[in-house]
Amino acid sequence: xxxxxxxxxxxxxxxxxxxxxxxxxxxxxxxxxxxxxxxxxxxxxxxxxxxxxxxxxxxxxxxxxxxxxxxxxxxxxxxxxxxxxxxxxxxxxxxxxxxxxxxxxxxxxxxxxxxxxxxxxxxxxxxxxxxxxxxxxxxxxxxxxxxxxxxxxxxxxxxxxxxxxxxxxxxxxxxxxxxxxxxxxxxxxxxxxxxxxxxxxxxxxxxxxxxxxxxxxxxxxxxxxxxxxxxxxxxxxxxxxxxxxxxxxxxxxxxxxxxxxxxxxxxxxxxxxxxxxxxxxxxxxxxxxxxxxxxxxxxxxxxxxxxxxxxxxxxxxxxxxxx
Amino acid sequence: xxxxxxxxxxxxxxxxxxxxxxxxxxxxxxxxxxxxxxxxxxxxxxxxxxxxxxxxxxxxxxxxxxxxxxxxxxxxxxxxxxxxxxxxxxxxxxxxxxxxxxxxxxxxxxxxxxxxxxxxxxxxxxxxxxxxxxxxxxxxxxxxxxxxxxxxxxxxxxxxxxxxxxxxxxxxxxxxxxxxxxxxxxxxxxxxxxxxxxxxxxxxxxxxxxxxxxxxxxxxxxxxxxxxxxxxxxxxxxxxxxxxxxxxxxxxxxxxxxxxxxxxxxxxxxxxxxxxxxxxxxxxxxxxxxxxxxxxxxxxxxxxxxxxxxxxxxxxxxxxxxx
Numbered sequence: 001x002x003x004x005x006x007x008x009x010x011x012x013x014x015x016x017x018x019x020x021x022x023x024x025x026x027x028x029x030x031x032x033x034x035x036x037x038x039x040x041x042x043x044x045x046x047x048x049x050x051x052x053x054x055x056x057x058x059x060x061x062x063x064x065x066x067x068x069x070x071x072x073x074x075x076x077x078x079x080x081x082x083x084x085x086x087x088x089x090x091x092x093x094x095x096x097x098x099x100x101x102x103x104x105x106x107x108x109x110x111x112x113x114x115x116x117x118x119x120x121x122x123x124x125x126x127x128x129x130x131x132x133x134x135x136x137x138x139x140x141x142x143x144x145x146x147x148x149x150x151x152x153x154x155x156x157x158x159x160x161x162x163x164x165x166x167x168x169x170x171x172x173x174x175x176x177x178x179x180x181x182x183x184x185x186x187x188x189x190x191x192x193x194x195x196x197x198x199x200x201x202x203x204x205x206x207x208x209x210x211x212x213x214x215x216x217x218x219x220x221x222x223x224x225x226x227x228x229x230x231x232x233x234x235x236x237x238x239x240x241x242x243x244x245x246x247x248x249x250x251x252x253x254x255x256x257x258x259x260x261x262x263x264x265x266x267x268x269x270x271x272x273x274x275x276x277x278x279x280x281x282x283x284x285x286x287x288x289x290x291x292x293x294x295x296x297x298x299x300x301x302x303x304x305x306x307x308x309x310x311x312x313x314x315x316x317x318x319x320x321x322x323x
Numbered sequence: 324x325x326x327x328x329x330x331x332x333x334x335x336x337x338x339x340x341x342x343x344x345x346x347x348x349x350x351x352x353x354x355x356x357x358x359x360x361x362x363x364x365x366x367x368x369x370x371x372x373x374x375x376x377x378x379x380x381x382x383x384x385x386x387x388x389x390x391x392x393x394x395x396x397x398x399x400x401x402x403x404x405x406x407x408x409x410x411x412x413x414x415x416x417x418x419x420x421x422x423x424x425x426x427x428x429x430x431x432x433x434x435x436x437x438x439x440x441x442x443x444x445x446x447x448x449x450x451x452x453x454x455x456x457x458x459x460x461x462x463x464x465x466x467x468x469x470x471x472x473x474x475x476x477x478x479x480x481x482x483x484x485x486x487x488x489x490x491x492x493x494x495x496x497x498x499x500x501x502x503x504x505x506x507x508x509x510x511x512x513x514x515x516x517x518x519x520x521x522x523x524x525x526x527x528x529x530x531x532x533x534x535x536x537x538x539x540x541x542x543x544x545x546x547x548x549x550x551x552x553x554x555x556x557x558x559x560x561x562x563x564x565x566x567x568x569x570x571x572x573x574x575x576x577x578x579x580x581x582x583x584x585x586x587x588x589x590x591x592x593x594x595x596x597x598x599x600x601x602x603x604x605x606x607x608x609x610x611x612x613x614x615x616x617x618x619x620x621x622x623x624x625x626x627x628x629x630x631x632x633x634x635x636x637x638x639x640x641x642x643x644x645x646x
Contacts (some may be wrong), residue, residue: 035632036345039630039632266627270627270630270631273631273632274621274624274631274634274635275606277631277632278610278639279607279637280604282606282608282609286601286605287601301597305592307362308594309358309362311597312597312600312601315601316608316640
C-alpha cells in the first residue's frame with residue numbers, strides 16, 4: 001500500500017509530503033508503475049513557477065536558495081525545492097547536507113525540500129528533475145526551485161526546463177567570467193553576483209554586461225524575446241539583495257505570461273521528456289525482442305570481437321527480422 | 324573527397340591532422356557516414372593512454388594541461404588533447420580560447436588539440452568524446468588527454484571513460500571540499516592540489532586525505548583495485564610539481580596494465596557507447612517506421628492533449644502493429 005503509486009499520487013496531491021517524497025524516490029529508482037502515479041498527477045501540475053538556479057561550486061548557491069525561500073515565504077508563497085547533486089560520492093551525504101543546510105525551513109509545512117542524487121543514467125538527470133518538479137508542482141507549491149551544483153551540459157539541460165533561470169557568479173574566482181562562461185551564460189534570465197561585498201564585484205557586473213551584449217538577441221535556447229536579463233548584486237550571508245532577486249523572478253514570470261513564453265517552455269519540456277522516454281523504451285524493446293541474440297551480441301562486444309556500432313547494427317538487423 | 328570519411332580516416336591514421344580534425348567535426352555533427360570513418364580507425368586504436376582531467380572552474384586546469392603536455396613532450400611522447408566545453412555560449416569562443424591558450428604547442432607537430440562544444444544532445448558528450456579520443460588514439464598519439472570544464476554528471480561520464488583520471492582542486496574556493504565533492508571525488512585516480520602556494524593548500528590536502536579514507540575500498544566506478552589515489556601539489560603557473568604528476572599518471576597506467584584494469588575499462592567504454600548508439604538508433608527507427616503517426620502524436624504532445632508517456636506508449640504500440 002505504501003508503495004502503490006496511484007495511492008501515493010492521490011495523497012501527494014492532497015499535500016502529504018511523505019507520499020510525495022516516496023513517489024519521487026520511486027521515479028528516481030525507475031520503479032515499476034511509478035510513471036502511472038506521475039501521470040495521475042499531470043492534470044494537477046502546470047501552475048507552479050519553475051525556477052532554475054545554477055552556477056559554479058563555491059558561489060554560495062545554498063545560502064542564496066535558503067534566503068530566496070525565506071523571502072518567498074514572507075510573501076506568502078509555498079515553495080518546493082529540488083537540489084540536484086549529480087552522483088554524490090557518498091550516498092546520503094548530499095541529502096544529509098541539504099537537510100542540515102535548509103534546517104531554517106525544517107518545521108515550515110509550506111516548504112518541501114528533496115535532494116536528488118541521480119547518477120549513471122544517460123540523460124537521466126533532466127528527466128528525473130522533470131518528474132520531481134512535476135510532482136511538487138501537482139502538490140500545489142507556488143514555486144518549485146531547482147538548484148544544480150555544476151556547470152556542465154546536464155545542468156544546462158536541467159535549468160533549461162525551468163521557466164526562469166538564475167545564474168550565480170561571484171567575484172574573485174580566478175578568471176571570473178571563465179567560471180560561469182561554460183554553457184550557462186546563454187540560459188540565464190537573471191544574473192546574480194553574490195558575495196558582492198568582496199573586491200571585484202563591480203568588475204564581474206561589467207564583464208557580465210559586456211558578455212550579455214554579445215549574446216544573440218533571441219536565441220532558441222528558451223529565453224523569451226524582449227527580455228533583457230538583469231544583473232542583481234547580493235550578499236546572501238547577510239540577506240542583502242534578496243527582495244530584488246525575487247522581484248526580478250516575478251517580473252520574468254509576468255513577462256513570460258504576457259509573451260506566450262510560458263506555453264513555449266511547457267511544449268519544450270514535453271518534447272524533451274518524450275524523446276528521452278522514447279529512446280529508453282525503444283532500446284529496451286529491441287533488447288527484449290531478441291534476448292538470446294542480445295546476450296550473444298553483448299558477449300562479443302565485451303570480448304572485443306564486435307565494435308559498438310557493428311553490435312547495434314547486428315541487433316537492429318536481427319530484431320527487425322524477428323518482428 | 325574532402326568529406327569522404329573513409330579517405331579522411333586513412334589520412335588521419337597516417338598522421339594528417341587536418342583530416343583528423345575534419346573527421347572529428349563530422350562525428351560531432353552526426354554527419355551521415357562519419358561512423359564508417361571511425362569504424363575504419365577502430366583497429367588502429369587502443370594503444371594511447373587516455374587521461375581525463377577535471378575539476379571546478381577556476382582551478383587552473385588550462386595552465387595545468389599546458390604544463391603536463393610540455394612535460395610529456397619532454398619525455399618524448401606525442402599528445403592529443405580534447406578540450407570539452409559543453410555548450411560554449413558563443414560558438415567558436417571556446418575553440419579560439421583554446422588555441423590562444425595552447426599556443427605554446429601550436430608549432431609542435433607532436434601535439435594536436437581539439438575543442439568540442441557538443442551541446443543539446445542527450446548523453447552526447449560522452450559519446451562524442453569517446454569518438455574523438457578514438458580518432459586521436461588511432462592517429463597514433465601516445466597520450467590522449469581529455470579536459471572537461473565542469474563538475475556535473477556529464478563530466479563524470481566523460482572522465483570515467485578515460486584510463487586515468489586526475490581531479491584538480493585548489494585552496495580557498497569557499498568551502499574547499501564542497502567545490503570538488505560533487506561526483507568527481509569518486510572517479511579520481513590522482514588528486515592535484517593546484518595553486519599550492521596559496522594559503523590553505525595543506526588544509527585541502529588534509530581534507531582530501533580524510534575523504535579518500537571514507538571512500539569505498541573498491542567501487543565499481545572504474546577505479547582499479549589496490550590503487551591508493553596519490554595527492555600531488557602543483558603550481559602550474561611556475562611549472563612546479565608537474566614531473567610528479569606525470570610520474571603518477573605513468574604509475575597508474577602501469578598499475579592498470581598489471582591488474583587487468585585496462586581491459587576492464589575498454590569493455591566499459593564499448594558497452595557505454597553500444598547502449599548510447601542503440602538508444603538513439605532504436606528511437607529513430609520507431610519514428611521512421613511510422614512517420615505520419617509520429618507527426619500526429621508529436622502534434623498532440625505539443626498541443627498538450629497527450630502527455631509524454633502516453634505519446635511514447637501510443638507510438639510504440641502503433642509501431643509494433645505496423646512492423
